[in-house]
Amino acid sequence: MKANMLAPLSLAERLADLAVDALIDEAELSPKPGLVDRRGSGAHGDMNLALMQASALSLWPCLRQMAEAAQRFGHIATPLRAELGRLGREGEAAMLVTTAGVNTHRGAIWALGLLVAAWALNPADSDPLSVTARAGRLALIEDPAAPIADSHGLHVRRRYGVGGAREQAQQGFPAIIGHGLPQLLRSRAAGVGETPARLDALLAIMAALSDTCVLWRAGEQGLAVLQQGARAVLEAGGSASLAGRRHLRALDARLLHLNASAGGAADLLAACLFLDKAGSL
Numbered sequence: 068m069k070a071n072m073l074a075p076l077s078l079a080e081r082l083a084d085l086a087v088d089a090l091i092d093e094a095e096l097s098p099k100p101g102l103v104d105r106r107g108s109g110a111h112g113d114m115n116l117a118l119m120q121a122s123a124l125s126l127w128p129c130l131r132q133m134a135e136a137a138q139r140f141g142h143i144a145t146p147l148r149a150e151l152g153r154l155g156r157e158g159e160a161a162m163l164v165t166t167a168g169v170n171t172h173r174g175a176i177w178a179l180g181l182l183v184a185a186w187a188l189n190p191a192d193s194d195p196l197s198v199t200a201r202a203g204r205l206a207l208i209e210d211p212a213a214p215i216a217d218s219h220g221l222h223v224r225r226r227y228g229v230g231g232a233r234e235q236a237q238q239g240f241p242a243i244i245g246h247g248l249p250q251l252l253r254s255r256a257a258g259v260g261e262t263p264a265r266l267d268a269l270l271a272i273m274a275a276l277s278d279t280c281v282l283w284r285a286g287e288q289g290l291a292v293l294q295q296g297a298r299a300v301l302e303a304g305g306s307a308s309l310a311g312r313r314h315l316r317a318l319d320a321r322l323l324h325l326n327a328s329a330g331g332a333a334d335l336l337a338a339c340l341f342l343d344k345a346g347s348l
């Protein structure tokens with residue numbers, strides 16, 4: 068078939084395209100401290116860039132179906148929340164088949180799933196603050212069929228009393244709205260180029276987030292190293308500056324030494340890039 072004969076994309080398909088694009092952009096962004104990127108596996112022996120890309124692509128049907136479910140149900144209530152939970156668990160199963168059992172995007176399915184659904188619920192009101200607020204209202208609804216999960220996040224929440232991925236969503240993604248997105252726009256406005264602007268956005272999220280991935284592997288000390296290190300890069304002038312890059316290298320080395328990587332911050336950067344891209348829909 069000729070390219071110009073392809074059927075026009077539905078809104079749900081365009082949202083899924085943008086969400087997968089944001090996940091691939093996040094994975095490819097380099098150099099990210101401690102995380103999988105173009106340079107290598109970071110603190111993850113079981114992941115690499117090709118796996119992250121394949122995993123991101125495997126999530127397209129799940130993300131499209133989540134947006135379609137939002138259009139079909141039409142409002143924020145238990146039936147839509149239950150359907151998103153079902154689709155999210157299905158998407159997670161598809162991801163695990165693609166990655167042969169490696170958790171590449173669990174947190175990303177959660178955050179982006181809620182955001183594509185929230186976007187599709189009311190495309191006319193699509194500024195990031197409104198979309199994240201709707202996603203937060205969805206996340207506050209109990210999923211009636213949710214299994215009792217024995218996750219790393221659960222252990223960490225109990226041990227350290229932090230909120231984790233669920234609370235971040237329920238509060239309307241404050242790490243994105245208050246930190247990632249404003250930093251992305253500030254760094255772009257300073258003319259630093261897209262890669263350092265995205266790295267700065269990631270660092271702003273890292274500096275603010277209680278990332279349960281880091282707490283699980285490296286405890287409170289690891290989290291302090293991450294938050295202080297991320298802040299130091301930004302205070303030195305950001306990832307486009309010479310001094311900032313020195314701090315960034317030091318942070319990467321410290322995180323590798325601690326075997327710590329900020330998967331939650333990476334998910335939220337992908338979500339932040341999705342909101343940024345979806346602004347032009």
Ligand SMILES: CC(C)(COP(=O)(O)OP(=O)(O)OC[C@H]1O[C@@H](n2cnc3c(N)ncnc32)[C@H](O)[C@@H]1O)[C@@H](O)C(=O)NCCC(=O)NCCS
Pocket residue numbers: 151152153154155156173174175176177178180181210216218219220221230231232233235236276277278279280330331332334335
């Ligand atoms: C709420 C989720 C993320 C489970 O969270 P939990 O903390 O129990 O588990 P887990 O340790 O697996 O962490 C999930 C991931 O969240 C990310 N994360 C970590 N810390 C944070 C944080 N502070 N903020 C945001 N994300 C974070 C990380 O990538 C982490 O791997 C989610 O997977 C879930 O409940 N899924 C069930 C299916 C569902 O309802 N889907 C709805 C789709 S819209």
Ligand SMILES: Nc1ncnc2c1ncn2[C@@H]1O[C@H](COP(=O)(O)OP(=O)(O)OP(=O)(O)O)[C@@H](O)[C@H]1O
Pocket residue numbers: 093094102103104109111119170171172173174175176219280283284328329330331333334
């Ligand atoms: N570029 C990235 N590099 C590493 N992790 C990422 C990246 N992007 C997103 N993540 C997120 O990080 C999470 C994986 O982190 P992690 O491997 O710590 O999880 P785990 O399987 O629960 O724990 P562990 O590997 O410590 O046993 C995924 O849920 C994923 O959403």
